[in-house]
Amino acid sequence: MFAQRFVSALGFGLKTKKIKVNSTIVFIRSRRNGTEERRTVKCKICSREAEASGFCSLHLMAYRNIMEKYTVWQKAVKIEWGEYLVQIQKNSLTGEWAKEVVKNIITGEHIDVGKNKKTL
Amino acid sequence: MVAKTPSASSNTWNCNLLMDKIAGGCVWLELVKYTLIITEKPAAANRIATALDERSKPKKTSQNGVPYYEAYRGGCIVVVPAIGHLYTITSKQKIRGYPVFDYHWVPRYQAEKGAERIRVWLKVISDLAKNAETFVDGCDFDIEGSIIGYTILKYACGEKQDTAKRMKYSTLTEEELQATYDNLLPHLDFALIEAGLTRHEVDWLYGINLSRALTEAAKSASGQYTTLSTGRVQGPTLRFLEEREKDIQTFVPAPYWSLTAKISIDNEVYIAEYEKTLKTLAEAKMIQATTKTKAGTIDSVGVYESTINPPVPFDLGSLQSEGYKLFRYTPMRTSAILQRLYLDALISYPRTSSQKLPPSIGYKNILKKLQKAPAYTKQATELLIKPSLKPNEGKKIDPAHPAIYPTGNLSQKPLDAASKNVFDLVVKRFLAVFAEPAVRQSVNAVVNLNGNLFRFSLMRTLVEGWFRFYRPYVQVKDDVLPPLSEGQPVEVLRVTLKEQYTQPPPRYNPRSLLLEMEEKEIGTKATRAATIQTLHDRKYLNGTDHLAVSALGFEVTGVLERYCPTVVSPKMTRMLEEKMEAIQQGRENKQSVLADTVKTLKRVTSELKDKEAIIGMQLSLALRQSWLNARTVGACLKCGDGQLIILRSKKSGKRFVGCTNFFDGKCSASYPLPQRGTVKPLGSTCKSCGAPMVATYLRGKTSWRLCLNPQCTSKITGNKAGI
Ligand SMILES: [Zn+2]
Ligand SMILES: [Zn+2]
Numbered sequence: 105m106f107a108q109r110f111v112s113a114l115g116f117g118l119k120t121k122k123i124k125v126n127s128t129i130v131f132i133r134s135r136r137n138g139t140e141e142r143r144t145v146k147c148k149i150c151s152r153e154a155e156a157s158g159f160c161s162l163h164l165m166a167y168r169n170i171m172e173k174y175t176v177w178q179k180a181v182k183i184e185w186g187e188y189l190v191q192i193q194k195n196s197l198t199g200e201w202a203k204e205v206v207k208n209i210i211t212g213e214h215i216d217v218g219k220n221k222k223t224l
Numbered sequence: 225m226v227a228k229t230p231s232a233s234s235n236t237w238n239c240n241l242l243m244d245k246i247a248g249g250c251v252w253l254e255l256v257k258y259t260l261i262i263t264e265k266p267a268a269a270n271r272i273a274t275a276l277d278e279r280s281k282p283k284k285t286s287q288n289g290v291p292y293y294e295a296y297r298g299g300c301i302v303v304v305p306a307i308g309h310l311y312t313i314t315s316k317q318k319i320r321g322y323p324v325f326d327y328h329w330v331p332r333y334q335a336e337k338g339a340e341r342i343r344v345w346l347k348v349i350s351d352l353a354k355n356a357e358t359f360v361d362g363c364d365f366d367i368e369g370s371i372i373g374y375t376i377l378k379y380a381c382g383e384k385q386d387t388a389k390r391m392k393y394s395t396l397t398e399e400e401l402q403a404t405y406d407n408l409l410p411h412l413d414f415a416l417i418e419a420g421l422t423r424h425e426v427d428w429l430y431g432i433n434l435s436r437a438l439t440e441a442a443k444s445a446s447g448q449y450t451t452l453s454t455g456r457v458q459g460p461t462l463r464f465l466e467e468r469e470k471d472i473q474t475f476v477p478a479p480y481w482s483l484t485a486k487i488s489i490d491n492e493v494y495i496a497e498y499e500k501t502l503k504t505l506a507e508a509k510m511i512q513a514t515t516k517t518k519a520g521t522i523d524s525v526g527v528y529e530s531t532i533n534p535p536v537p538f539d540l541g542s543l544q545s546e547g548y549k550l551f552r553y554t555p556m557r558t559s560a561i562l563q564r565l566y567l568d569a570l571i572s573y574p575r576t577s578s579q580k581l582p583p584s585i586g587y588k589n590i591l592k593k594l595q596k597a598p599a600y601t602k603q604a605t606e607l608l609i610k611p612s613l614k615p616n617e618g619k620k621i622d623p624a625h626p627a628i629y630p631t632g633n634l635s636q637k638p639l640d641a642a643s644k645n646v647f648d649l650v651v652k653r654f655l656a657v658f659a660e661p662a663v664r665q666s667v668n669a670v671v672n673l674n675g676n677l678f679r680f681s682l683m684r685t686l687v688e689g690w691f692r693f694y695r696p697y698v699q700v701k702d703d704v705l706p707p708l709s710e711g712q713p714v715e716v717l718r719v720t721l722k723e724q725y726t727q728p729p730p731r732y733n734p735r736s737l738l739l740e741m742e743e744k745e746i747g748t749k750a751t752r753a754a755t756i757q758t759l760h761d762r763k764y765l766n767g768t769d770h771l772a773v774s775a776l777g778f779e780v781t782g783v784l785e786r787y788c789p790t791v792v793s794p795k796m797t798r799m800l801e802e803k804m805e806a807i808q809q810g811r812e813n814k815q816s817v818l819a820d821t822v823k824t825l826k827r828v829t830s831e832l833k834d835k836e837a838i839i840g841m842q843l844s845l846a847l848r849q850s851w852l853n854a855r856t857v858g859a860c861l862k863c864g865d866g867q868l869i870i871l872r873s874k875k876s877g878k879r880f881v882g883c884t885n886f887f888d889g890k891c892s893a894s895y896p897l898p899q900r901g902t903v904k905p906l907g908s909t910c911k912s913c914g915a916p917m918v919a920t921y922l923r924g925k926t927s928w929r930l931c932l933n934p935q936c937t938s939k940i941t942g943n944k945a946g947i
Contacts, residue, residue: 151845152782152842162470162473162474165470165474166473166474166476169474169475169476170476172476173476173477173478176478176503177478177479179503179504180478180479180480180503180504180505181479181504181505192476192477195477195725197475197477197725197726197727197728198475198476198477199472199473199474199475199476199728200473201473201474202473202474202475202476
């Protein structure tokens with residue numbers, strides 16, 4: 105994910121005339137008719153478009169798996185939620201996106217594209 | 225063989241006299257009537273000319289680097305090769321945008337950079353065509369071969385496609401080539417050609433329109449031009465790789481437990497597994513506690529025999545798959561090796577989907593020839609004394625060719641290791657399909673430990689059958705089977721409880737991807753391997769053994785799936801394949817399929833154009849990420865939280881490694897890099913100092929591993945072979 109953070113710093117800013125980013129809402133101006141369209145919120149973790157949950161479809165899929173598997177883990181080892189998150193985060197079989205979601209839940213931190221907001 | 229009549233020999237004499245007298249090129253050809261045979265590749269032209277010439281000594285001429293052969297067989301023959309496709313499709317107007325629906329077939333040099341050689345090549349073919357009396361298409365008998373022959377006959381020979389005759393052969397052996405030439409098909413296979421033209425034109429329309437849409441979108445967002453590509457086959461293939469990647473990246477494992485018992489029977493140790501997996505730790509521990517016993521008994525013993533039929537003859541897909549499984553050769557590599565073996569007349573035509581071996585290929589004759597090779601003498605002899613030979617054929621068919629089989633010819637020159645492996649595999653598979661079934665025996669025992677049931681099974685071969693013919697490619701384990709009986713006591717050495725986790729689905733490897741494409745009927749046998757290669761070349765995939773979709777690959781499919789789902793759906797691809805199959809059988813025509821394609825693409829491209837801005841933003845982000853990934857060397861040694869990347873100084877134009885935190889004014893770490901050749905991050909760190917490593921390549925060959933730290937003791941280590 106780090107890569108996106110300094111994309112703009114390397115001088116590859118998007119053309120500001122076409123796209124501007126206002127916190128997590130993206131406005132797109134169509135080249136054809138010049139109208140501005142309000143785009144949905146960005147994912148809490150990556151720069152993809154988010155769904156109502158605040159996650160993009162990929163991170164949402166991971167989030168759902170985390171929730172679903174918790175019931176399985178609870179039954180298997182009687183584990184607390186927090187400990188469960190720690191366990192799956194250090195498990196090498198856990199997918200990268202699932203780990204990103206776990207990190208997001210644990211820290212409450214957003215790894216968003218904050219740093220390049222101004223140049224976007 | 226055609227018997228030499230007196231007149232035939234006098235003609236030979238005439239031909240040769242002219243050839244001898246008028247040296248230099250095809251001047252003599254203006255004076256005699258001849259048949260012009262067009263082949264797909266120079267090696268095939270040489271084979272055909274040699275096989276057809278009554279003295280097996282055709283005269284080779286090379287004009288501006290284009291070889292052709294003069295032979296005599298009841299009349300003068302000139303054999304001229306192509307070098308694969310000489311014609312291609314291009315748009316009529318030279319504009320950059322999309323959609324594009326006007327196209328035509330042109331010589332490749334008009335559409336592709338660096339195809340100048342084709343101009344010379346076509347000139348030679350056209351000159352030879354001027355005085356030819358009859359025309360024969362001698363290209364491979366499949367879609368691609370038919371298109372190569374058809375376009376040359378139509379465009380380079382002056383509309384000879386309707387009068388030309390066709391050679392149909394599956395091996396480049398002398399016998400078959402002579403027989404096919406003496407019994408030419410009266411005309412080209414027009415249904416096959418129409419299907420081929422349709423495939424090329426449909427694929428071109430999809431490829432150019434979708435690729436341009438993606439490229440333009442990315443360019444409109446970033447102002448930079450990077451070619452992005454997709455296509456009718458590429459899109460759906462990338463899509464199911466992407467589906468799998470999603471499952472892996474969002475995977476959350478769950479724990480379960482297994483119990484294994486180490487037991488001893490008559491001083492032999494066996495491992496028995498508890499009959500089911502345990503979903504909770506409590507249950508697992510409870511069962512482990514109750515199995516704490518020193519003695520158990522055998523509850524039941526089941527002895528089974530199973531017959532294992534010989535394998536079926538190789539079609540291209542199953543051979544590529546076996547090549548990967550046994551030798552780790554990519555489908556592309558196996559394909560290339562097979563092509564060479566075919567051109568050397570060692571094996572039959574490899575681009576086949578047939579699993580049939582008709583008696584007409586002459587089983588006995590092939591076996592007799594193989595008998596001469598010491599490695600196959602024993603097996604071939606054994607088959608030859610059988611009262612009858614019947615191959616164990618598979619279900620798949622191919623209207624044009626049988627399954628892949630050895631011609632019986634043995635290589636005159638030593639083969640390289642890889643070709644040797646593949647040739648041996650083809651021969652042994654051929655031998656195995658004629659052999660008897662094998663019989664295996666398995667013993668399944670249930671062991672009772674305090675009421676808990678554990679199982680183990682052992683296997684051995686009773687009748688070797690075809691196994692003997694297919695060694696070392698048959699891999700079966702033979703256990704020593706002890707005499708076991710119900711109620712027999714068992715000594716328990718240890719019961720182990722093991723915590724395990726559910727596994728994510730495996731990544732595709734080149735073999736499983738190929739099988740999946742085959743199963744879903746995406747692409748054709750001839751193109752599948754190349755499609756996988758293209759996905760690599762476009763940086764849509766990471767890894768060579770375990771194929772993972774890259775961030776860029778994700779974004780490209782994401783965009784296509786979202787804005788034009790039809791073009792990436794396997795269903796759509798399969799429907800088109802079915803239509804092309806129907807054209808080949810004369811049930812559908814090219815015009816209607818192309819009209820449908822244009823209709824679909826008009827809708828899709830207009831949708832893509834409307835959403836160009838948002839698509840462009842997504843794609844350019846992914847492109848940058850892929851740009852960065854390719855340049856990221858490792859974590860910064862100085863500041864710790866920055867990343868070191870390969871950069872170029874705006875002032876001096878020199879290449880160096882800098883820290884990403886430099887741009888925020890937080891870190892000034894920088895390291896010099898060699899200025900020549902290409903530099904790639906190695907993804908590893910130096911053993912002596914821990915600094916990230918890069919590799920330097922000069923002209924793609926010589927490479928050095930280089931540690932970034934200028935003070936490191938083990939500064940530079942030369943490494944000749946590629947890293
Ligand atoms: Zn996301
Ligand atoms: Zn730094």
